Amino acid sequence: PAASLQDIIAHAKEYGFVFPSSEIYDGLQAVYDYGQNGVELKNNLKTLWWKAMTQLHDNVVGIDASIFMHPLTWKASGHVDSFNDPMIDNRDSKKRYRADQLLELKAEEYANAGDEARSSALLQEMGRLLGENDLDGVRNLIIAEGIKDPVSGTDNWTEVRQFNLMFSTQVGSLAEDASLIYLRPETAQGIFVNFLNVQKTGRMKVPFGIAQIGKAFRNEIVARQFTFRMREFEQMEMQFFVRPGTEMSWYEQWRDTRMKFHQAIGLPAEKLKFHIHEKLAHYANAAVDIEYKFPFGFREMEGIHSRTDFDLKAHQELSRKKQQYFDNEVDPATGKPYGNYVPYVVETSVGADRLFLATFCNAFTRETVGEGDEKKERTYLKLHPALAPVKAAVFPLVRKDGLPEKAEQIVKSLRSEFRVIYEERDAIGKRYTRQDLIGTPFCIAVDYQTLEDDTVTIRYRDTTEQIRIPISELKARIGQEVSM
Numbered sequence: 001p002a003a004s005l006q007d008i009i010a011h012a013k014e015y016g017f018v019f020p021s022s023e024i025y026d027g028l029q030a031v032y033d034y035g036q037n038g039v040e041l042k043n044n045l046k047t048l049w050w051k052a053m054t055q056l057h058d059n060v061v062g063i064d065a066s067i068f069m070h071p072l073t074w075k076a077s078g079h080v081d082s083f084n085d086p087m088i089d090n091r092d093s094k095k096r097y098r099a100d101q102l103l104e105l106k107a108e109e110y111a112n113a114g115d116e117a118r119s120s121a122l123l124q125e126m127g128r129l130l131g132e133n134d135l136d137g138v139r140n141l142i143i144a145e146g147i148k149d150p151v152s153g154t155d156n157w158t159e160v161r162q163f164n165l166m167f168s169t170q171v172g173s174l175a176e177d178a179s180l181i182y183l184r185p186e187t188a189q190g191i192f193v194n195f196l197n198v199q200k201t202g203r204m205k206v207p208f209g210i211a212q213i214g215k216a217f218r219n220e221i222v223a224r225q226f227t228f229r230m231r232e233f234e235q236m237e238m239q240f241f242v243r244p245g246t247e248m249s250w251y252e253q254w255r256d257t258r259m260k261f262h263q264a265i266g267l268p269a270e271k272l273k274f275h276i277h278e279k280l281a282h283y284a285n286a287a288v289d290i291e292y293k294f295p296f297g298f299r300e301m302e303g304i305h306s307r308t309d310f311d312l313k314a315h316q317e318l319s320r321k322k323q324q325y326f327d328n329e330v331d332p333a334t335g336k337p338y339g340n341y342v343p344y345v346v347e348t349s350v351g352a353d354r355l356f357l358a359t360f361c362n363a364f365t366r367e368t369v370g371e372g373d374e375k376k377e378r379t380y381l382k383l384h385p386a387l388a389p390v391k392a393a394v395f396p397l398v399r400k401d402g403l404p405e406k407a408e409q410i411v412k413s414l415r416s417e418f419r420v421i422y423e424e425r426d427a428i429g430k431r432y433t434r435q436d437l438i439g440t441p442f443c444i445a446v447d448y449q450t451l452e453d454d455t456v457t458i459r460y461r462d463t464t465e466q467i468r469i470p471i472s473e474l475k476a477r478i479g480q481e482v483s484m
């Protein structure tokens, strides 16, 4: 049977990948901590993304901007005025819901019952009402559809209100009139406001990109589904600045490049798909999501958006600083340089925590092995070796006769290249199992023969096959497998 989200959450906690935040105080909703293995897996994903962006493209560079930004940033970007979700409360249960999600669930129900027409009609009507900000209309639609609160079972709904998702706090002491600032709800704006700094100091020529990995914060109304929807999360975003008119071909190129990335790190093609947005955000002229098939269905993991010159123009207007680039390349149509313009932007934006969750869900494997009485279940994480928190575990067969010392020597010889651990407790079978559960691709066992001929056995996680090789070959062999 396919693993449920509950299986995934339990495994992530039990083996040191993800813990609920401040768990001893019963946790904090939609906030999670990465444990000793989770942080390694997440760091590996971030490093691969960073390399794929900055190292494999000579025209993409990185930055690391602050979480706090001047408050006008969020005025210009539109977040102060329109980064809202419509919410509705049930008066009996006192539970709060996202009005759009209630309607989407209803539409899903119609679709599951085979009534595609009714499903898409409902979504269309919802889109229209939200587009016109007709909140009473949204409430009426919820009631007309007979949607009841799953907790109280009633349809005693309040009015629908817009709820801004940005967290705010104060800078400065109260005495010297402190001012309101926001925790960034996306990393992209840190890139936009640094566009000219990077372009000038890096002598960058359009087209070029700026990549960033960092925390973002959103006060999500309905925060469930583990690390899929968190209130504090991490984004990996890249804004690619292009000459106006060329954005569609860059958009298509980045869309395909990003899809290939997900497949290269081991997510299977059949669990990935594009979802093209028909209803576009105010800043976009094309948008597509890369969706992954999570245990709760296909959901957005990454967005690729053609954002036009919306952001740079808005910052130019509000800051009164020109956000232009001088393009000295000659336009064949006019025979003159393209000259000054505000570049268009194609963005790729993926959540590190959603990518982590997708990778974790995909790796989680339960198999029945053996026959008859020997039949048992085997659970392991089938992670690409490049992503595994521990690349190799070295075991002495027994804790005597010089085997531990020999094993420790091997650990020392490998640890500058890979994350390698030493394990001597419990029977060797148990040690293999423990490594399977955290996805270690190779286990190296030191036995009596090792003392004679300097060979060890290396066990492959996925096949459990063991082969004997010289110690001198370990580094090259593991190195080959963990590279991407």
Ligand code: ATP
Residues within 6 Å of the ligand: 186, 218, 220, 227, 228, 229, 230, 231, 233, 234, 235, 300, 301, 302, 303, 349, 350, 351, 352, 353, 354
């Ligand atoms: P959703 O519709 O699921 O709320 P979104 O369309 O608002 O997502 P974007 O604003 O495009 O998301 O953000 C880009 C990426 O950041 C998303 O594809 C997702 O991977 C990640 N992301 C956004 N919100 C969250 C969150 N609350 N928790 C974890 N990751 C998130």
